[in-house]
Amino acid sequence: HAATDRARGGRGRGGARARRAATMANASLSSNRAVTSFFSSIIILSVFALGANGLDNGVGRRPAMGYNTWNDLQCKPSGSAIRRAADTLDKLGLASLGYRYVNIDDCWSASRDPVTNRLVHDPKAFPEGIKGLADFMHSRGFKLGIYTDRGQLTCAGRPGSKGREELDAQTFADWGIDYLKEDSCNATTSHATALDEYRKMRDALNKTGRPIYFSLCGWHTWYASPGSSIGNSWRIAGDVTNWKTMYRAIRKSELVIKYAGPGGWNDPDMLIGSGGGSIFNLLAHQSRTQFSMWAVLAAPLLIGAAINNLTAWDLATYSNVDVINVDQDVWGIQGSPVFSTCPPPEHLADLDDYSPESMDKYALTDCVQVWARPLSTGSYAVILLNLAADSRTVACDLACMAKIKALRPEMRGTNGTERIAFNAKNLWSKKVYKKIYQLESKLQASGGSELFLLTPFDFDEEAEGETRYCSYDDSATAMTHCDGFSLSFFFDKCDSVRLSKTQFIMLSALHGAMLLLSVGGVLWAVSYLASRRRRMAGRGLNKDLPVYIRHE
Numbered sequence: 051h052a053a054t055d056r057a058r059g060g061r062g063r064g065g066a067r068a069r070r071a072a073t074m075a076n077a078s079l080s081s082n083r084a085v086t087s088f089f090s091s092i093i094i095l096s097v098f099a100l101g102a103n104g105l106d107n108g109v110g111r112r113p114a115m116g117y118n119t120w121n122d123l124q125c126k127p128s129g130s131a132i133r134r135a136a137d138t139l140d141k142l143g144l145a146s147l148g149y150r151y152v153n154i155d156d157c158w159s160a161s162r163d164p165v166t167n168r169l170v171h172d173p174k175a176f177p178e179g180i181k182g183l184a185d186f187m188h189s190r191g192f193k194l195g196i197y198t199d200r201g202q203l204t205c206a207g208r209p210g211s212k213g214r215e216e217l218d219a220q221t222f223a224d225w226g227i228d229y230l231k232e233d234s235c236n237a238t239t240s241h242a243t244a245l246d247e248y249r250k251m252r253d254a255l256n257k258t259g260r261p262i263y264f265s266l267c268g269w270h271t272w273y274a275s276p277g278s279s280i281g282n283s284w285r286i287a288g289d290v291t292n293w294k295t296m297y298r299a300i301r302k303s304e305l306v307i308k309y310a311g312p313g314g315w316n317d318p319d320m321l322i323g324s325g326g327g328s329i330f331n332l333l334a335h336q337s338r339t340q341f342s343m344w345a346v347l348a349a350p351l352l353i354g355a356a357i358n359n360l361t362a363w364d365l366a367t368y369s370n371v372d373v374i375n376v377d378q379d380v381w382g383i384q385g386s387p388v389f390s391t392c393p394p395p396e397h398l399a400d401l402d403d404y405s406p407e408s409m410d411k412y413a414l415t416d417c418v419q420v421w422a423r424p425l426s427t428g429s430y431a432v433i434l435l436n437l438a439a440d441s442r443t444v445a446c447d448l449a450c451m452a453k454i455k456a457l458r459p460e461m462r463g464t465n466g467t468e469r470i471a472f473n474a475k476n477l478w479s480k481k482v483y484k485k486i487y488q489l490e491s492k493l494q495a496s497g498g499s500e501l502f503l504l505t506p507f508d509f510d511e512e513a514e515g516e517t518r519y520c521s522y523d524d525s526a527t528a529m530t531h532c533d534g535f536s537l538s539f540f541f542d543k544c545d546s547v548r549l550s551k552t553q554f555i556m557l558s559a560l561h562g563a564m565l566l567l568s569v570g571g572v573l574w575a576v577s578y579l580a581s582r583r584r585r586m587a588g589r590g591l592n593k594d595l596p597v598y599i600r601h602e
Contacts, residue, residue: 105252107261110282111312112378114229114263114350116151116195118320121328121354125157125206128175129183135357136192142365145191147374149353151229151263152187153195156206168221169198169209184226195229195263196222200247201237210236211251219254222262229263230255241272245280252280265317265350274306278314283350290319291330293496296340297414297437301395303347303384310348310384318347323355323364330354334363336497338478339435341367343499345377346385346423346433372477373501376423376431385423385431388453389446392417392437414496418444420489422454422504429505430454430472436493444500445490454504471507476500 117135119127135152139145158180160172171180178186180196187194198218199210211218211232222230232251238244248266255262266273266284277284286306287299299318306316321344322330324337332340344351351374355364392415416438423431432454434444446454451470474483478501485507491500 105264105278105280105282105313106256107264107282109261109263110314112380112382113315113348114151114283114352115148116153116193117149117353117357118153118155120155121320121322121330122356124329127154127158129178132183133186136187136190138357140190142360144368147369147371148378149351150191151193151195151352153197153229153231153352155197155231156204156233157208158197159208162209167214167217169218181225188226193228194226195231196227197231197233199233199235199237200244200251201235203236205233205235212237212247215250215254216257219251219258223258223260227262229265231265231267233267234269244268245276248280271302271305274309274316277309278311282313283315283317285317285319287318290322293332293336294414296332296336296497298398300343301392302398304387304395305398307384307386310382312380312382315348315350316384318344318349320352320354321368323360325355325359325361325364327356327359328354333497335494337364338367339497339499341370342373342433342501343421343435345373346421346431348377348379348382348384348423351377370477372503376425376503379425381424381426383424385421386457387419388422389420389450390417392419414439416440418442420444420446420450422457424457429503430457432489432502432504434489434491434493434500436495436498438495440495441492441498443490443492445488447488451488455506469509471509472504473507475503477503
């Protein structure tokens with residue numbers, strides 16, 4: 051507007067400049083208004099469509115974190131067990147890290163009320179009732195989840211919600227429920243009918259007005275495509291009970307990458323620990339790989355281990371803030387493979403995970419992968435993964451690094467590798483590496499992994515400081531383009547050197563010997579100079595003293 055006013059009153063050369071400025075300002079203003087109007091229309095239409103035909107609960111903007119009772123308690127949940135779980139999550143510091151959902155799985159209900167037809171909880175297991183338990187959980191800062199099924203009966207034979215979606219949804223809302231898992235046992239396998247049954251529960255939950263996280267448990271990848279319009283998460287594979295089923299869930303995740311995002315997530319199933327007390331367990335390194343991989347997949351982090359008997363290893367796994375931050379990144383972009391020697395996963399898409407013959411088709415493949423996930427911080431989460439039955443060396447070379455860089459929306463379509471380097475942090479060992487061009491690590495068999503956070507190296511900053519780095523490590527090697535490795539006194543090849551343990555001991559011994567020689571040399575020099583000074587002082591004293599002649 052100021053430019054317009056100047057143009058109206060301007061004269062001569064200055065007026066012309068002002069008029070040109072006014073024209074540009076008005077054009078820019080018109081363009082901005084057009085763009086604003088366009089995007090406003092899109093947003094309004096999207097919101098209208100969401101409210102009319104889709105999930106509209108405002109929750110699940112990040113993957114859910116918490117605890118589920120099934121693997122731990124199976125068909126024996128109780129109010130007292132839920133309270134103990136909340137106490138443990140608080141005591142172990144997990145609640146403060148975001149593990150806030152405490153979800154009751156199957157077997158909590160006993161029947162339906164003969165008059166109201168409402169679900170009735172097991173009075174022995176939940177003497178305070180579900181609402182009383184929910185009130186307690188809310189007073190402690192937790193959220194309470196509950197379970198139902200889209201069939202007439204649940205997997206354990208308790209009452210399901212088929213045909214009573216509105217009644218059950220309102221019951222859950224009246225009780226103060228925050229999370230609903232709806233299973234698919236004893237129900238049709240028709241894709242269209244299954245999706246319609248889930249939509250009925252979605253609409254019923256929306257109608258209550260209470261924000262309830264809606265988790266679909268259908269065990270198939272075909273739920274992913276319409277998933278975000280129906281629920282906040284959807285199971286894409288069968289239950290993870292061992293390494294073989296974990297392998298299956300990882301491979302199936304390759305088929306549904308594009309469907310995950312804030313508000314709706316692919317769910318490869320709950321986390322399994324490595325300790326006792328739960329019906330399912332993994333080896334220690336496999337349980338850690340599951341946590342790392344689930345974070346790269348932007349998957350829900352629901353602990354299925356025995357929460358009151360967590361091993362120190364499992365507690366350290368679930369408490370890793372760096373890995374949790376990867377999972378909870380606000381962009382919500384699911385990771386994808388940037389390198390793989392595995393066969394394509396398409397043959398896994400339509401297999402029934404619970405038929406006996408299907409498990410034979412899930413024969414483990416001796417292959418390795420590298421997955422990467424772009425983060426809102428400008429960094430990337432990268433996992434080196436060994437799916438083979440023997441130990442393997444897994445590497446992400448410069449071409450692999452170029453694919454990682456291209457995962458960011460603004461970098462897609464770029465193929466050059468001449469300006470690609472990263473600073474790296476191992477999210478488990480916490481070791482840091484500078485200006486790396488590839489990652490390489492020898493990994494354990496059947497699920498060994500290393501998880502890194504890669505941050506693009508700033509070449510412009512390097513040009514100012516001319517600092518060069520080399521990095522070496524015994525387990526996970528981060529290689530650079532330094533000319534070589536030198537143990538010379540001045541480290542002429544690199545300004546900063548990271549050493550393996552063996553190299554560190556050798557260099558320490560060398561430095562110790564050099565230090566002893568230096569100290570000995572200094573002491574000898576000081577002693578020599580001191581004695582020479584005394585001799586010189588003595589000669590000077592005899593020469594300069596006056597001669598007195600005594601007269602008798």
